Structures are given as structure tokens and as C-alpha cells.
Amino acid sequence: MQTTTARLLLVEDQADFAAVVKLMLQNSDRTWEISEVDRLAPALDCLAGGGIEAVLLDLRLPDATGFEAVDRVVAGFPDIPVVVMTSYDRTLAADALGRGAQDYIIKGEVNPTLLSRALTYALMRKSAEVALRRSDARFRAAVEGSLDAVGILSAVRDRSGRVTDFVVVDINHNAERLLGRPRDAVVSRRLTELGPPEAVGPVLQRSVSVMGEGHALEEELSVALPGTPMRWFHHQMVPLEDGVSIALRDTTSRHDKEEDLHRREEQLRQSQKMEAIGRLAGGVAHDFNNLLTVIRGHGELVLRRLEEEHPLRRNLQEIGLAAERASALTHQLLAFSRKQVLQPRTLDLAEVLDRMESLLQRMIGEDVELVTRRRGALGSVRADPAQMEQIIVNLAVNARDAMPQGGVLTIELANAELDETYARDHPTVVPGPHVVLSVTDTGHGMDPDTQSRIFEPFFTTKEPGKGTGLGLATVYGIVKQSEGSIWVYSEPGRGSTFKVYLPRVDQPAEPLSPRTGAAAVHGSEMVLL
Structure with missing residues (x-):
């Protein structure tokens, strides 16, 4: 029969009992290389030297009182199993187990088989304990090193065995940051205690489903945690023996970039x-x-x-x-096609708008309130005054038609600084100083599909015969030919805002001639709508 060898440190101050122990171990299935000391101090020195695989320790030593010997050996050498010996006190020996000893023997009841079995089992248990601790340490290191927020949940069952909830067994630091709570405030808490039903409910349902099916789940989901904006996560859920592991990776930045x-x-x-x-x-x-x-x-x-x-x-x-x-x-x-001949001048759009107010009021009718605003001292723009009037007229008529029951038409002028961020989000826009003309109505608004086609020639939402579909197309062409940009913001039922951005120039505005464009319409002249 093959035998194995193990090094044992025997710490016993009674020489006759130490001799009995060595004699008992001679006939063991395992070969023991025994080092013998009679005090705690030399025992610690021997352990520090390395090579010892197990300790047989007397609880009563001349240089140690109470549990001092057990505490110091276990604390200093946690991977080495300790079997304690006592003459009569079973309670004392049992208490030593609670302090880290693997087993105990009573000196008056010991025999070769019992002694060998106690030491062998102590070695086996300690080996398994060390392996488990190292495995847990590796798992913890892997979890803590993960970019994901990781949590381990254990199932809570009712009397019929149905899973009704989950208890948080552990979370890593990323999960702490995600939840905004320290680990101690989350571990051992039920899942249903950690948030409102609308937030926790889907997690609970998915966890039960994953446990029942026995298959991992991966998906992209959006989460709105209390007090935080909507965020996107890559979510992975894996079934365990009686629970699930959850890993969440914040993909909001990637999602936003893809959307952008x-x-x-x-x-x-x-x-x-x-x-x-x-x-x-x-x-x-x-x-x-x-x-x-x-x-x-x-x-x-x-x-x-x-x-x-x-x-x-x-x-x-x-x-x-x-x-x-x-x-x-x-x-x-x-x-629209930017093929017409323009006569650009340096303009003050506020002056253009002032000259048009009475005309605009007549055009939109009594049911629509006209509000004009000028924010601060406007800069000048380089554009054809007649075409600027055409833009304002066409946008005003479009707003009027969007409010058949009446409403408010607001025309606003302001300086604007378009930065690189705005330019990245709005292709064809050149960053820099601009003057912005905003035309806002309180009408029925537009859905995204309508907005995507609103500047196409001949596209109209009006009834047949009530519009050519060229009014906004004309505006688009004039703006582009004037090196500007136009954007529309609208939602169904919430009105629309058209914003025209024209580059600001560092030149004084030229005075307008007495008669120009739409503002001077009379007799047989025609306004192009």
C-alpha cells in the first residue's frame, strides 16, 4: 500500500505523552516526520521556518495562557491545520474549534486510529478550505477587476418552492457605484427592497425566467435609476445552483455615439x-x-x-x-435650386422685420396673434433684402396655415454662437457667429416623417389645390444660397419652430431703400408663396 509523508509539529510540554503520540503515529497509514517542541515560542519559530504541514497543539503550555497558543498559531499560519489536545475539558477543546482549530482530542481517550484519523481529516479539511479560499480570492479578484457591475443573487422560495424574491449575496465596486450605495447597504437585502416595483420587477422576472430555463440571457436594455438620466447597459444574466449572477456594463457612451x-x-x-x-x-x-x-x-x-x-x-x-x-x-x-440671381447687401434683419410687421399682420389674419422679439443688439448679415423678406413671408404663411383655429405666431431675432459641438450635430453648419431668425407657431406640429420631407419641392400636407408645396422649398433654397442653414423643431400637437441661421459679418448695416421686396407690395405686384 502506498503511503504519503507529512511533516507534523508536536507542541507538548509533557515528555511522556509526547512519546506516546509518536509511538501511536508509527503504525499510521501516513508517514509522519515529527518535530517536537515544548513551548509556544519555539513552535512559532519552527512554523516560521516553513515545511510544517500540521500542528498537534497542547492547550496548556508553560508560556501561553488560555487560547493564546491557538490564536497565535492560527493567526500567523492560517493555511496550516491545527489539532488541539486537552486532558479533560471538552468545552475548552470545542471552543478552540471556534477559534480556527480543525479538530481536538482528549488525551485520556486517544488511540492510534483516532489520532491518525483526526490529523488526516484535519489536513484534508484545511486543504479544501485553503483551496476554496484561494478560489474565492481569484473569483473576487476577477469580479473586482471586471469593467462590469456584478452581483450574485440567491433565490428566496415560499413553502411550495416557488421563487418569490432574491437576496443579494455579493456585489463588486462597480455595482456599488452604479447603485450609489455601499456594499454593506446592499448585501443580504432582498431585491424587492432595493428599488420601486417598476425598476426591480423586470429584474426579478428575468431572474426567475433564467433560473427556470437554465440558460444565460444577454440583452441591451435601458435603465432609469432614481435621480439619474436614462442609461443603456449590456446585460448578462447566468443561472447558478440556486440563484443568478448579473453583470451590467454601461454602454450609454457607445449607444449615444451610435445614435449620433x-x-x-x-x-x-x-x-x-x-x-x-x-x-x-x-x-x-x-x-x-x-x-x-x-x-x-x-x-x-x-x-x-x-x-x-x-x-x-x-x-x-x-x-x-x-x-x-x-x-x-x-x-x-x-x-430652391439656388440658381436665381441675388443682390446681397449688409443688412440689419431687425430693420427688415420692422418694415414688414403691418404686412405680416394683414397676411396672418385676426385670429393669429403676432409677437416679434429682438434679443439685444443684432449683428449684421450679408443677404439679399428682398429674399430675406421672402423667407419671413413664407415662414409666416406656413405658420398661419398650421393654426386654422388661431394661435400665436412668434418671430424672434437674436445673435447666436454656433460652436464645434453644434456643427458636429448639424452637418453643413459652419461654426462661428450667426444671427438666428426663429419663427414659432402654436399649431398642430409635425411628425418626424413630415419633418424629413418638409423642404422638398411640391411636398405639402394641405388639401389638393390649396398649396403648391414650394413655399418652404423656396425658403430652403434662399437660405442655402445665402450660406446659411435652416432647421425645424416640432412635435405633433406642440407646434413648430423654424430657425434660420445666417453668418454674422463685422460690417455696419446699409440702410434699406424705400421700396424693396415683399414689404413694398402693392398694385399688380406678386408675392411668391
């Missing part, structure tokens, strides 16, 4: 689409305008040759009016 990238890509696609539509519209408008020139020219020639009472004269006049309306549409298409 998606938003920019969508804005870029929208910009490219509008560019393509603009080129198409510009080409069509140019060719169509050439055809209209021929139609109008020949119509006028024929009309001049007809007598006043000629029956075809009225028909030719209708042809001329239709050609005028068609020409107006082509001019709007040219404005």
Missing part, C-alpha cells in the same frame, strides 16, 4: 437628397422658363394684333395670366 452617428448619416443623406432634388428642379425650371418665355412672347404678339372686341382676346389674356403664374413657380424652383 446615425443622426449625422441621416442628416447627410437628407442634405444630399435635397442637393440632388435641387439640381433636378433647377434644370427643369430653367428649361421650363425658356418655354414659358416663348409662350408669353407669342401670346403678347398675337394679343397686340387683335382688336379690343375680338372674341379670342379673353382667351389669350387667360393664357398670359396662366403663364405668369407658371413663371412664378419656376422662380420658386430656381430659388
Whole structure:
């Protein structure tokens, strides 16, 4: 039979009993190399020298009182099993077990088999204990080193065995930070005690499901912890013997970046689409305008040759009016495609707006309240005054039509500094000083799909025959041709705000001429809407 060898330190001040112990161990299944001392001090020195695998320790030594010997050996050498010996006091020996000893023997009752078994089992138990402690340490190190917030939950069952709750067994530091609570305030608490039902309920349901199915769960989920904004997490839940482990990794930053990238890509696609539509519209408008020139020219020639009472004269006049309306549409298409000729000047938009207020009030009607605001001393912009008036008129008419039951139309002017962050979120925007024109209504608002198409030519939400769908397309084209940008903010039922950003220039504004653009409309002149 194969035997193993172990080094034993025998700490016994009675030489005759020490001799009995050595004799008993000679016939053991295990070979013991015994080192013998009779005091605690040399015992500690021997242990410090290394190589000792077990200690057989008398509780009564000349240089140690009470449990001093056990306490010092266990504290100094926690990986070495200790078996204590006492002459009669079982209570004292049992108390030693509570202080870290593996086993005890009563000197008057010991025999070779009992002694060998006590030492062998002590070695086995201590070996298992050390392995478990090291495994726990490795697990704890892995958990604490994890980037995830990790928690271990143990199931709580009712009398029928159904899982009704979970108790937190342990959490790591990342979980403490996530929960905003120290470990001691969470461990041993029930899951249902850690938060409101709407926050804890889904975790409880998922935990029960994972335990029942025996399969791990991975998902992305959003969590709104008390007092914190919505955050996104990669969530992993793994079933244990009677519980679950939960790992949460905060992916909010990645999620936000992906959302930001998606938003920019969508804005870029929208910009490219509008560019393509603009080129198409510009080409069509140019060719169509050439055809209209021929139609109008020949119509006028024929009309001049007809007598006043000629029956075809009225028909030719209708042809001329239709050609005028068609020409107006082509001019709007040219404005959208940025093909029209502008006459830019250095402007004060506040002066432009002041000259238009009475016109705007007549256009929007009595059911809509007009509010104009100017925030601070405005900077100047470089733009065509007639086209700026066209922008304001078209946006005001669009706002009026969004409020059929009446409401409030607010037109506001202010300086704005567009930084790099804003430019990153709004492709085509150039950072720097701007003047912003905001037009806000209290109408029915728009859904995201409508907003994505609102500047397309011929797109309209009005009934057939009640709009050309070119008003906002014209605004878009003028703004782009003026090196500005336009953005719309709207929600269904909460109105809309159009913001036009024009680059600010460091030059004094030129005075407006007495008659210009939409502000001087009278007689047979036409405002393009």
C-alpha cells in the first residue's frame, strides 16, 4: 500500500505523552516526520521556518495562557491545520474549534486510529478550505477587476418552492457605484427592497425566467435609476445552483455615439437628397422658363394684333395670366435650386422685420396673434433684402396655415454662437457667429416623417389645390444660397419652430431703400408663396 509523508509539529510540554503520540503515529497509514517542541515560542519559530504541514497543539503550555497558543498559531499560519489536545475539558477543546482549530482530542481517550484519523481529516479539511479560499480570492479578484457591475443573487422560495424574491449575496465596486450605495447597504437585502416595483420587477422576472430555463440571457436594455438620466447597459444574466449572477456594463457612451452617428448619416443623406432634388428642379425650371418665355412672347404678339372686341382676346389674356403664374413657380424652383440671381447687401434683419410687421399682420389674419422679439443688439448679415423678406413671408404663411383655429405666431431675432459641438450635430453648419431668425407657431406640429420631407419641392400636407408645396422649398433654397442653414423643431400637437441661421459679418448695416421686396407690395405686384 502506498503511503504519503507529512511533516507534523508536536507542541507538548509533557515528555511522556509526547512519546506516546509518536509511538501511536508509527503504525499510521501516513508517514509522519515529527518535530517536537515544548513551548509556544519555539513552535512559532519552527512554523516560521516553513515545511510544517500540521500542528498537534497542547492547550496548556508553560508560556501561553488560555487560547493564546491557538490564536497565535492560527493567526500567523492560517493555511496550516491545527489539532488541539486537552486532558479533560471538552468545552475548552470545542471552543478552540471556534477559534480556527480543525479538530481536538482528549488525551485520556486517544488511540492510534483516532489520532491518525483526526490529523488526516484535519489536513484534508484545511486543504479544501485553503483551496476554496484561494478560489474565492481569484473569483473576487476577477469580479473586482471586471469593467462590469456584478452581483450574485440567491433565490428566496415560499413553502411550495416557488421563487418569490432574491437576496443579494455579493456585489463588486462597480455595482456599488452604479447603485450609489455601499456594499454593506446592499448585501443580504432582498431585491424587492432595493428599488420601486417598476425598476426591480423586470429584474426579478428575468431572474426567475433564467433560473427556470437554465440558460444565460444577454440583452441591451435601458435603465432609469432614481435621480439619474436614462442609461443603456449590456446585460448578462447566468443561472447558478440556486440563484443568478448579473453583470451590467454601461454602454450609454457607445449607444449615444451610435445614435449620433446615425443622426449625422441621416442628416447627410437628407442634405444630399435635397442637393440632388435641387439640381433636378433647377434644370427643369430653367428649361421650363425658356418655354414659358416663348409662350408669353407669342401670346403678347398675337394679343397686340387683335382688336379690343375680338372674341379670342379673353382667351389669350387667360393664357398670359396662366403663364405668369407658371413663371412664378419656376422662380420658386430656381430659388430652391439656388440658381436665381441675388443682390446681397449688409443688412440689419431687425430693420427688415420692422418694415414688414403691418404686412405680416394683414397676411396672418385676426385670429393669429403676432409677437416679434429682438434679443439685444443684432449683428449684421450679408443677404439679399428682398429674399430675406421672402423667407419671413413664407415662414409666416406656413405658420398661419398650421393654426386654422388661431394661435400665436412668434418671430424672434437674436445673435447666436454656433460652436464645434453644434456643427458636429448639424452637418453643413459652419461654426462661428450667426444671427438666428426663429419663427414659432402654436399649431398642430409635425411628425418626424413630415419633418424629413418638409423642404422638398411640391411636398405639402394641405388639401389638393390649396398649396403648391414650394413655399418652404423656396425658403430652403434662399437660405442655402445665402450660406446659411435652416432647421425645424416640432412635435405633433406642440407646434413648430423654424430657425434660420445666417453668418454674422463685422460690417455696419446699409440702410434699406424705400421700396424693396415683399414689404413694398402693392398694385399688380406678386408675392411668391
